[in-house]
Amino acid sequence: MKTIIIILSFFAITSVNSQAAYEKGMGKAFELWGNQKNDEAANLFERIGKAEKDNWLPYYYAAQIHIVKTFNTKDAEEIESRLTKAQNYLNEAKTFSKDNAEILIMEAMLNTAYVVYDGAKYGMTHSGKVEELYQKAKIIEPENPRAILYHAEWQMGAAKFWGKDPKAFCPEIEKAILYFEKEPSSIPFYPDWGKNQIARIQENCK
Template sequence: MKTLLVLVTFLTGLAVNSQSSYQKGMTKAFETWANKNQDEAVNLFERIAKAEKENWIPYYHAARILVVTSFGLKDAAVIESRLKKAQDFLNEAKTFSKDNAEIFIMEAILNTAYVASNPSKYGMTHSAKVEELYQKAKVLEPENPRAVLYHAEWKMGGAKYWGKDPKVFCPEIEKAILYFEKVSSHDEPFYPKWGMNQVERVQQNCN
């Protein structure tokens, strides 16, 4: 009995230390990103992902940095390189979490980045992917605020491109706000929670 108790205590200690190491590493990666060291943060998330094994979240955040920072870049080769690497990270994430709304949303934004960078090259091939990915995410999580907000922004962009009124999608933004406000806490501290700070930017299409 005493031997069993010692073993349980030992294993519990290992689990706590492992969790602490993961949390410290993730916190450092987020701080590095906040300090504008994007590529270093990507490397940190990638190292954590490889050490953690079967955890999709570090791969997700590594991809997220590459996708978000690709918007606004001018060099086509750099954009494609970053988005390809981001897709590789998301593919890794999907091996651990196959039907995951958050991964689908990030993949939709990744494909949006392709379209935004070169509409004539990627518009026809990637637009359908964007719509399909948002639909998949919303089937899994109809009240996911990121799915609702960014899908609305995507449809607004399409409406403007085709000379239609983007304001018809403004009620979707109001829904997203409600979903952000009611979103439940998650056991995983680094589970995606971002997006509320982008509502005002997307709402500019409603003015």
């Protein structure tokens, strides 16, 4: 009995130390990202993902860094490289968490980045993927504010392209605002971004 207690205590201590190391590493990666050290942050998230073995969040954030960076980049080679890396990270994330709305949303953003980068080359092949991914995410989590907000932005962009009124999707933005207010924040490092983009997207409603 004494031996069992010692063994259980050892595993408990190991688990606590592992969790502390994870939280410290994630905090450092977010700090690097906040200081515009994008590649350092992405690399750290990747290392955390490899150490964690079964956690999708580090790979998810590594992918997000590369995707977001492409929207402010003109260099075609860099864009292609970052989006390829992002897809690889999301593939890793999906091995740990299937039918995950947040991963689907991020993959929709990745495909959006391809269309924004070169619509002539990727518009036909990737636009359908974007729509499909947002629809899947909303089926899994109907009240996910990021799925609703960014799907509305995508639909507004499509409406403008086809000469239609983007204001038709403004009610979806109002719905997203309500869901942002209801969104729980109990899981450490769980995605909660997007609320600061509402005003920018609402410009389409004027």
